Amino acid sequence: xxxxRIPRDPARRDFLRGAAAAVLGxxxxxxxxGAGLFVFLDPLRAPRGxxxxxxxxxxxxxPADGMPRRFTxxxxxVNAWTRYSATPLGAVYLRRTGEQSVQALHATCPxxxxxxxxxxxxxxxxxxxxxxxxxxxGAVNDPASPSPRGLxxxxxEIRHGEEVWVRFQNFRVGVREKVPA
Amino acid sequence: MKTLADRVEMRTGLVSRLRRLFWAPLPxxxxxxxxxxxxxxxxxxxxxxxxFFLLTGYSASTQTAWESVFHLQFQTPGGWLLxxxxxxxxxxxxxxxALHLLQVVIAGAYRAPRELNLWLVxxxxxxxxxxxxxxxxxxxxxxxxxxxxxPLNILGVVPGVGSWLPQVLLGGAEVGHHTLTRFLxxxxxxxxLTIGGVLLALWRLDRHGVxxxxxxxxxxxxxxxxxxxxxxxxxxxxLAVLVTLLFLVLRPRLTGAEEPFPELLAPADPAEPFAAxxxxxxxxxxxxxxxxxxxxxxxxxxxxxxxxxxxxxxxxPWIGRWRLGARFNTAFILALALGAVSLGxxxxxxxxxxxxxQAAVRAAREAGAxxxxxAAGGIPPGGALELVHADPGLQGPKLFARHCASCHRYExxxxxxxxxxxxxxxxxxKGFASREWLAGLLNPERVATAHYFGGTRFAEGxxxxxxxxxxxxxxxxxxxxxPKVIAAVSAEAGLPAQVEADARDAAFIAEGRELIRTREMxxxxxxxxxxxxxxxxxxxxxxxxxxxxxxxxxxxxxxxRFYGRRNDRMPxxxxxxxxxxxxxxxxxxxxxxxxxxxxxx
Numbered sequence: 001x002x003x004x005r006i007p008r009d010p011a012r013r014d015f016l017r018g019a020a021a022a023v024l025g026x027x028x029x030x031x032x033x034g035a036g037l038f039v040f041l042d043p044l045r046a047p048r049g050x051x052x053x054x055x056x057x058x059x060x061x062x063p064a065d066g067m068p069r070r071f072t073x074x075x076x077x078v079n080a081w082t083r084y085s086a087t088p089l090g091a092v093y094l095r096r097t098g099e100q101s102v103q104a105l106h107a108t109c110p111x112x113x114x115x116x117x118x119x120x121x122x123x124x125x126x127x128x129x130x131x132x133x134x135x136x137x138g139a140v141n142d143p144a145s146p147s148p149r150g151l152x153x154x155x156x157e158i159r160h161g162e163e164v165w166v167r168f169q170n171f172r173v174g175v176r177e178k179v180p181a
Numbered sequence: 182m183k184t185l186a187d188r189v190e191m192r193t194g195l196v197s198r199l200r201r202l203f204w205a206p207l208p209x210x211x212x213x214x215x216x217x218x219x220x221x222x223x224x225x226x227x228x229x230x231x232x233f234f235l236l237t238g239y240s241a242s243t244q245t246a247w248e249s250v251f252h253l254q255f256q257t258p259g260g261w262l263l264x265x266x267x268x269x270x271x272x273x274x275x276x277x278x279a280l281h282l283l284q285v286v287i288a289g290a291y292r293a294p295r296e297l298n299l300w301l302v303x304x305x306x307x308x309x310x311x312x313x314x315x316x317x318x319x320x321x322x323x324x325x326x327x328x329x330x331x332p333l334n335i336l337g338v339v340p341g342v343g344s345w346l347p348q349v350l351l352g353g354a355e356v357g358h359h360t361l362t363r364f365l366x367x368x369x370x371x372x373x374l375t376i377g378g379v380l381l382a383l384w385r386l387d388r389h390g391v392x393x394x395x396x397x398x399x400x401x402x403x404x405x406x407x408x409x410x411x412x413x414x415x416x417x418x419x420l421a422v423l424v425t426l427l428f429l430v431l432r433p434r435l436t437g438a439e440e441p442f443p444e445l446l447a448p449a450d451p452a453e454p455f456a457a458x459x460x461x462x463x464x465x466x467x468x469x470x471x472x473x474x475x476x477x478x479x480x481x482x483x484x485x486x487x488x489x490x491x492x493x494x495x496x497x498p499w500i501g502r503w504r505l506g507a508r509f510n511t512a513f514i515l516a517l518a519l520g521a522v523s524l525g526x527x528x529x530x531x532x533x534x535x536x537x538x539q540a541a542v543r544a545a546r547e548a549g550a551x552x553x554x555x556a557a558g559g560i561p562p563g564g565a566l567e568l569v570h571a572d573p574g575l576q577g578p579k580l581f582a583r584h585c586a587s588c589h590r591y592e593x594x595x596x597x598x599x600x601x602x603x604x605x606x607x608x609x610x611k612g613f614a615s616r617e618w619l620a621g622l623l624n625p626e627r628v629a630t631a632h633y634f635g636g637t638r639f640a641e642g643x644x645x646x647x648x649x650x651x652x653x654x655x656x657x658x659x660x661x662x663x664p665k666v667i668a669a670v671s672a673e674a675g676l677p678a679q680v681e682a683d684a685r686d687a688a689f690i691a692e693g694r695e696l697i698r699t700r701e702m703x704x705x706x707x708x709x710x711x712x713x714x715x716x717x718x719x720x721x722x723x724x725x726x727x728x729x730x731x732x733x734x735x736x737x738x739x740x741x742r743f744y745g746r747r748n749d750r751m752p753x754x755x756x757x758x759x760x761x762x763x764x765x766x767x768x769x770x771x772x773x774x775x776x777x778x779x780x781x782x
Contacts, residue, residue: 113333
C-alpha cells in the first residue's frame with residue numbers, strides 16, 4: 001500500500017484563496033461600516049428618560065370643579081449641540097381631584113403620539129388624529145377607541161402646600177404597557 | 182484616419198458598449214408598456230436632479246430647516262418651482278410604481294424566469310414610502326413634523342425592532358437636530374442610491390427576462406432594437422410625465438390658490454398640537470384602515486396585515502403556477518387596489534364632513550401664513566419659532582381659547598373660531614375698549630346681554646342699573662355728552678386701530694375727559710379717573726384698555742384698583758402664576774389688536 005498521496009487539488013486551493021479574499025475584503029469594509037454604526041447607534045446608549053421634576057403652577061390656578069387645564073412644561077433641555085434654558089418639553093393636563101390632590105395626565109395620546117384636546121362635549125379628551133377618546137380621569141372610555149391604554153398619569157407633588165410639581169417623562173406609544181421612552 | 186469614436190473605443194471600449202445598449206435586439210419588440218419603466222426612471226431622475234439642487238439650499242437643524250426651506254421657496258427666485266417639482270415628482274413616483282405593480286401582476290410578468298420583475302417592485306414600494314416619510318419631515322413645518330411622528334410611532338409597535346429603531350432614527354428620545362440630519366442622510370443618500378440601483382436592475386432584467394419568457398410572442402427572435410423606436414416612445418412618455426408634473430406645480434398659481442404650493446405651514450412646534458395631522462394623500466388609505474383597529478390591535482393593521490399582503494404578492498410567481506393561480510393573483514391585486522382607493526376616498530370624505538378637522542386645517546393655514554409673514558421680516562438666529570412664540574397674532578387666540586374662552590368670547594367664538602358648548606358667562610372681548618365696544622356697554626338695551634354683563638354677577642350690579650336707569654333717562658345735554666365720554670375713555674386705551682381717530686378727535690376727547698369728572702355723567706362716583714380715589718369701587722378708568730392696564734387686570738382682577746373683593750369668577754392669572762408675564766402680554770396685545778406686520782428687511 002502506498003502512502004496516501006496529497007493530491008494536487010487546484011479546486012481546493014482556489015477555494016481557500018477565494019475565501020481568504022472574501023474574508024479580507026469583508027473585514028476591510030466592515031471596519032469603516034462598524035465605525036459608522038458605532039456612532040450611528042449612539043442614541044441607544046443614552047439612558048432612558050427618568051423624567052425631570054418641574055414646577056408647573058400653583059394649586060389655586062386649578063378650577064375646584066375638577067375641569068382639566070393644559071400646561072406647557074418648560075425646562076432646560078439639550079438638543080444635540082444646542083442648550084435651551086427653558087424650552088417646552090411637552091404638555092400636561094392638570095385636574096383637581098380634591099382639596100390638596102391633583103391628577104397630572106400626559107397630553108400625548110398613547111396611540112400614535114398626537115396631542116389630545118380637552119373636549120367636554122365628548123366626555124373628556126379627544127385625539128384629533130384617530131379619534132381616541134378618554135374620560136376626564138384619562139381612562140379609555142370607549143371600547144372602539146384605538147388607544148391601547150389610557151392617558152399616562154404623571155407623578156405629582158404638592159410642595160409648600162401650594163406649588164404643583166410634576167415629574168415629566170415620555171412613554172412609548174402604541175403599546176399596552178406604560179414603559180418610559 | 183481614425184475617427185474620434187475609434188480612438189475612444191480603443192482606449193475605453195465605451196463605444197461598442199453604448200452600441201450594444203442602443204442597438205441590442207429588444208425581446209418582445211417595441212411596446213408602450215415597456216415605457217412604464219422609462220417613466221419611473223425619469224421621475225426618479227427628476228427627483229435626483231431637483232433633490233441635489235434643493236440640498237444646496239437646505240440646512241438640517243431644528244433652527245434652520247424650516248428657515249432654509251422658507252428662504253428657498255419664498256425668497257429665492259424659482260425656488261417654488263424647484264421644490265414644487267420635487268414634491269410632485271415624489272407623489273408621481275409612488276403612483277407610477279403602484280400602477281406598474283398592477284400592470285406586472287395583471288400581465289403575468291412575474292412568471293418564471295421573471296419573478297424578480299415583481300419582487301424588485303415590491304422592494305421599491307416600501308423604499309418609496311420611506312422616501313416620502315423622511316422627505317416630509319425635512320421642511321420641519323407642523324404638517325411634516327406631526328405626519329412623520331405617526332409612522333415613527335407605528336415603527337415603535339413592530340415586534341423586535343420597536344424598542345430601539347425609532348430611537349436610532351430620531352437620534353435620541355426626542356425629535357431634535359439629529360432627527361433631521363439622520364433623515365436627510367437617509368433621504369438624500371442611502372435610500373435614493375438603493376432605489377436607483379433597483380431601478381437599474383429592473384431595467385436590465387426587463388430585457389433579460391422577456392427574452393426567456395416563452396409566453397411572449399417573438400421574444401426569442403427579437404427584431405426591433407431600443408434605438409430609435411422604443412427610445413422615441415420612451416421620450417414621448419417622459420414628456421407626458423413632465424407635462425403632468427409641470428401642470429400640477431403650476432395649477433395652484435394659475436388658479437390663484439391662496440395657499441402657496443408646495444405648502445409650508447408654521448415651523449414645527451413639539452408643544453403645539455396640530456389637529457390637522459394627516460399622512461400624504463396616497464397613504465390615507467392606511468390611515469383610514471388603522472381607524473378600524475381598536476385598542477392594542479393596531480400592530481395588526483399597521484404591521485401584520487400589510488406584511489401578509491406583501492408576502493402574498495411576493496408568492497405570486499408560485500401561486501401563478503396553479504390552475505387558477507394567475508386569476509387569483511389578478512383578482513387579489515385588483516381587490517387590493519380597489520380597497521386602497523375606497524379607503525382613501527372614505528378617509529377624504531370623512532375629513533371633508535368633519536367640521537373640527539376643517540377648522541383645524543384653516544387654522545393651520547392661517548398660522549402658516551402668519552409665520553411666513555413674520556419670517557419675511559427676517560429670522561433671528563434662534564429660528565422662526567422665536568418669532569412665532571413672540572407673536573400676539575398667533576399666540577393670543579390660542580391663549581384666549583385655553584384660558585379665557587370658558588367664560589369670555591371673542592366675536593362670538595373662542596378665539597380660534599370654535600364655539601364652546603356652554604353659553605358665555607362673561608363679556609365678548611372683541612374690540613374691547615374701542616368706541617363701539619364702549620357704546621354697546623353704555624347702551625341700556627345691550628349692557629345686560631351676554632355680550633357684556635349678562636352672564637356675570639354684575640348683571641344685577643350697579644353699572645347695569647346705572648346704564649338701564651340713568652343713561653336710559655339721560656337729558657338732551659347728557660346724551661350729547663355721552664359720545665365724548667366714550668371717546669375719552671376709549672382714547673385711554675390708545676388702540677392701534679383708533680390711532681387716527683384719536684388724533685383727529687383730540688378736542689372732542691379733551692372735552693370728554695372733563696365730562697367724565699362731572700357729576701352729571703356720574704362716572705367718578707364709582708370709578709377712579711386720573712385722580713386717586715380711595716373710595717372707588719369699580720375698575721380704574723385711568724389708562725383703561727391700555728397695554729399696562731389690561732396686563733394688570735389680567736394679572737389680578739381682584740386688585741382693589743379693579744374689582745377688588747367683588748371680582749366674579751375671573752382667575753388672578755398673574756397672581757396665581759397661571760400665565761407667565763409674556764403670556765399675559767401676548768393676550769393683552771392680541772385683544773388690543775396690536776400685532777404689527779413685520780417690516781420687510
